[in-house]
Amino acid sequence: MAEKNKGAKTTKKSQLIALSAANKQYSFTNPLERVVKYKGENVKIKLYEDPNGFSYVLWKNKKYPLEIIEKSQNKYTVMLNGVWHSFTVETPFSLKRKKFLESQAGTSSSVTIDAPMPGKIVEVLIEEGAEVKSGESLLILEAMKMQNEISSHVDGVVKKIAIRQNDSVMKDDLLIEIEKS
Amino acid sequence: MKIKSILIANRGEIAIRIMRTAKQMGIETYAIKTAKEPTAWYLDEADHIIDFTECLSDTPEFLDIERIIYTVKDNKIDAVHPGYGFLAENPVFARRCEEEKINFIGPSSEVIYNMGNKTVAKDLARKYNVPLLRGSKGTLLNADYARRMANIIGYPVILKAAAGGGGRGMRVATNEAEVERMYHLASKESAKAFNDPSMFIEKYVAEPRHIEFQILADKHGNTIHLGERECSIQRKHQKLLEESPSPALDPELRKKMGEAAINIAKAVGYYSAGTVEFLLDADKNFYFMEMNTRIQVEHPVTEMVTGIDLIEQMIRIAQGEKLRISQEEVRLEGHAIEFRINAEDVQSGFSPSLGTIEKISWPEGENIRVDTGVRDGSVITPYFDSMIAKLIVYGESRDKVLQDSTNAIRKSWIKGTKTTLSFCRAVLQNGNFRKGNFNTSFLSSELKIHYHSEPDEEMLAAFFAVYDYARDLEEAEGKKLNVDKGKNITPWLLNKRLR
Numbered sequence: 001m002a003e004k005n006k007g008a009k010t011t012k013k014s015q016l017i018a019l020s021a022a023n024k025q026y027s028f029t030n031p032l033e034r035v036v037k038y039k040g041e042n043v044k045i046k047l048y049e050d051p052n053g054f055s056y057v058l059w060k061n062k063k064y065p066l067e068i069i070e071k072s073q074n075k076y077t078v079m080l081n082g083v084w085h086s087f088t089v090e091t092p093f094s095l096k097r098k099k100f101l102e103s104q105a106g107t108s109s110s111v112t113i114d115a116p117m118p119g120k121i122v123e124v125l126i127e128e129g130a131e132v133k134s135g136e137s138l139l140i141l142e143a144m145k146m147q148n149e150i151s152s153h154v155d156g157v158v159k160k161i162a163i164r165q166n167d168s169v170m171k172d173d174l175l176i177e178i179e180k181s
Numbered sequence: 182m183k184i185k186s187i188l189i190a191n192r193g194e195i196a197i198r199i200m201r202t203a204k205q206m207g208i209e210t211y212a213i214k215t216a217k218e219p220t221a222w223y224l225d226e227a228d229h230i231i232d233f234t235e236c237l238s239d240t241p242e243f244l245d246i247e248r249i250i251y252t253v254k255d256n257k258i259d260a261v262h263p264g265y266g267f268l269a270e271n272p273v274f275a276r277r278c279e280e281e282k283i284n285f286i287g288p289s290s291e292v293i294y295n296m297g298n299k300t301v302a303k304d305l306a307r308k309y310n311v312p313l314l315r316g317s318k319g320t321l322l323n324a325d326y327a328r329r330m331a332n333i334i335g336y337p338v339i340l341k342a343a344a345g346g347g348g349r350g351m352r353v354a355t356n357e358a359e360v361e362r363m364y365h366l367a368s369k370e371s372a373k374a375f376n377d378p379s380m381f382i383e384k385y386v387a388e389p390r391h392i393e394f395q396i397l398a399d400k401h402g403n404t405i406h407l408g409e410r411e412c413s414i415q416r417k418h419q420k421l422l423e424e425s426p427s428p429a430l431d432p433e434l435r436k437k438m439g440e441a442a443i444n445i446a447k448a449v450g451y452y453s454a455g456t457v458e459f460l461l462d463a464d465k466n467f468y469f470m471e472m473n474t475r476i477q478v479e480h481p482v483t484e485m486v487t488g489i490d491l492i493e494q495m496i497r498i499a500q501g502e503k504l505r506i507s508q509e510e511v512r513l514e515g516h517a518i519e520f521r522i523n524a525e526d527v528q529s530g531f532s533p534s535l536g537t538i539e540k541i542s543w544p545e546g547e548n549i550r551v552d553t554g555v556r557d558g559s560v561i562t563p564y565f566d567s568m569i570a571k572l573i574v575y576g577e578s579r580d581k582v583l584q585d586s587t588n589a590i591r592k593s594w595i596k597g598t599k600t601t602l603s604f605c606r607a608v609l610q611n612g613n614f615r616k617g618n619f620n621t622s623f624l625s626s627e628l629k630i631h632y633h634s635e636p637d638e639e640m641l642a643a644f645f646a647v648y649d650y651a652r653d654l655e656e657a658e659g660k661k662l663n664v665d666k667g668k669n670i671t672p673w674l675l676n677k678r679l680r
Contacts, residue, residue, distance in 0.1 A: 016647045016650060016651055017647075018643035018644070018646045018647050020639060020643065024639070026639070026640055026643035026644070026647070028643075028644055028647045028648075031644070031647045031648045031650075031651040032648065032651050032652065032655065036644070038640070038644070045641065045644050047645070047648070052540060052542060053539070053540045053596070054540055054542065054594055054596060057641050057644075057645065059637060059641055060637070064638065064641055065594045065596065066641070066642065066645055067596050067597075068645070068646075068649060069599075071649070074650060076646035076649070076650070078642040078643075078645050078646050079599070079642075080638050080641055080642040080645070081591075081603075081634070081635070081638055082595075082599075082600065082602040082603040082606070082632075083528070083603045083632050083633070083634045083638065084526075084528060084599065085638075085639050085642040085643070087642070087643055087646045089646055089647055089650040116529060116530045116532055117529070117530070117532035117533060118532075118533075122369070140366065142373075143532075143533070144533060144563075144567070146349060146370070146417070147366055147369065147370040147373075149366070171529075171532060
């Protein structure tokens with residue numbers, strides 16, 4: 001218990017890094033203090049809640065509304081001024097470990113095509129083992145009464161088709177896996 | 182005959198919009214309540230509510246012709262306003278109204294039928310020498326016929342649903358191999374959406390502007406136009422932003438196109454408010470596309486620059502009144518832009534964003550108009566269109582409107598759902614849009630990133646993630662005593678005390 005408390009103290013004082021989806025690092029020291037250290041400089045980022053229930057940050061005399069729209073463990077999606085940003089929050093140690101693990105894993109040559117929106121599979125236009133070119137249509141997904149052609153963004157061979165005609169899919173469901181050529 | 186009561190066979194912002202004018206005219210309003218959104222705002226604005234929450238058939242409430250007809254008669258309601266979408270351009274509904282002596286606030290069923298069928302509309306336009314694009318004279322027999330027609334017309338071609346609208350049932354083919362596949366796709370989509378698989382084909386103008394003219398016509402043969410709307414900012418044929426006047430038109434071209442629009446309306450015996458759509462190519466040649474026989478989503482920009490209430494005009498025309506404005510008296514003053522705010526995730530290909538709007542706050546000002554059907558606590562359901570609001574900004578010039586729009590968008594705060602506000606910002610940032618130099622290919626060729634984020638925004642968002650994470654850690658590890666209390670305390674409340 002005593003040790004944990006000590007840990008909390010160091011966390012509060014020490015450095016946390018938000019790692020963006022594009023691998024950009026935003027490092028802050030003393031995030032809970034009045035003055036935060038960012039890029040070696042002391043900055044004041046003021047957070048407020050207005051009487052209407054909006055949260056916003058005041059930065060260089062401008063108000064930016066913000067909210068957390070997704071949060072699980074250290075994964076965050078924050079909507080700020082109408083645009084969402086995804087991050088994982090890391091400590092300097094966890095970031096190092098993460099980078100090490102990623103370098104060990106190597107790069108996978110297969111890509112997945114996920115459902116961009118919830119809908120129904122109207123037609124599958126390719127078969128497993130078929131060669132596809134970037135831009136080629138793979139299947140037709142009906143959503144909000146529109147027939148949307150889902151196309152490949154890589155050249156390759158269809159490794160796996162995870163859906164069938166008339167299947168209903170949720171957003172981000174795996175549709176097709178393609179082995180890059 | 183004077184209309185004393187109106188059933189609004191619609192929902193959302195347009196229902197509220199119609200009720201606003203009806204009330205000003207001393208007309209009683211009736212709205213339809215559905216089980217899909219029983220607490221929606223538009224219901225609070227109506228004088229009377231018709232309860233359709235009990236499901237009587239598979240037909241969606243706002244498409245249930247006989248149930249609506251019965252309701253109108255049962256409640257002795259004088260007139261029906263269909264709004265846009267749903268039954269607005271359904272000739273069967275308009276005809277049933279005519280048969281039952283219900284005043285349908287719109288044109289005659291015959292006109293809706295003629296203009297709804299694009300091949301009939303084009304034949305009429307041809308007869309009155311309104312310019313048209315090369316294409317099939319009637320609907321296509323099959324895919325093979327489409328392919329042969331395409332080879333004659335020359336590529337690219339566009340396949341369109343004869344009964345189409347709103348971007349559905351439309352596909353472009355750039356070569357012979359694509360035609361048959363696109364034919365089947367579009368035809369299937371059309372069969373689903375409009376219960377009619379028939380298609381026609383025409384030459385595709387690659388980078389046209391979409392310009393439409395607002396028409397007003399009474400039942401006594403008077404027809405005028407209220408200038409144009411520039412609707413070229415589209416995604417997959419869905420309009421996202423409209424303005425009036427168009428930066429592409431000069432008074433001479435406006436006069437020519439306006440006259441062509443009036444000719445078409447007169448040719449079909451049009452009355453009520455209607456819209457004639459044209460394509461305008463890079464050399465400023467215009468081609469008739471279709472006529473929409475309803476009030477349009479983007480009608481507010483015309484209202485702003487003309488000062489004419491289009492819903493009021495529709496009601497007066499339906500009552501048999503003569504137009505009180507002549508073409509010479511129509512003045513187009515200033516500039517207006519409408520931003521459609523859809524509950525969509527721009528960053529994920531404009532996919533629908535469902536959920537509850539926790540908080541919403543709009544900018545205020547003399548030159549700002551917000552037409553919306555949602556408020557704090559409104560639920561966005563998958564059953565209806567994703568458009569939740571229209572922000573309309575008016576000013577003396579386009580430059581002034583662009584400037585004020587940036588501020589207005591900045592002051593539009595919506596919490597709880599993703600919206601196209603970030604897209605509006607991206608458009609406003611674009612140099613060619615600001616110069617008025619754009620066409621319907623704007624999204625695919627010019628605006629590479631469909632949302633706009635200011636330089637420090639990602640850093641600020643990152644800070645908030647770090648801040649929240651650090652607070653959670655502190656709470657979990659250090660403050661056991663406050664665990665129960667802490668659950669409901671947001672970092673913000675603590676923050677206010679601290680700072």
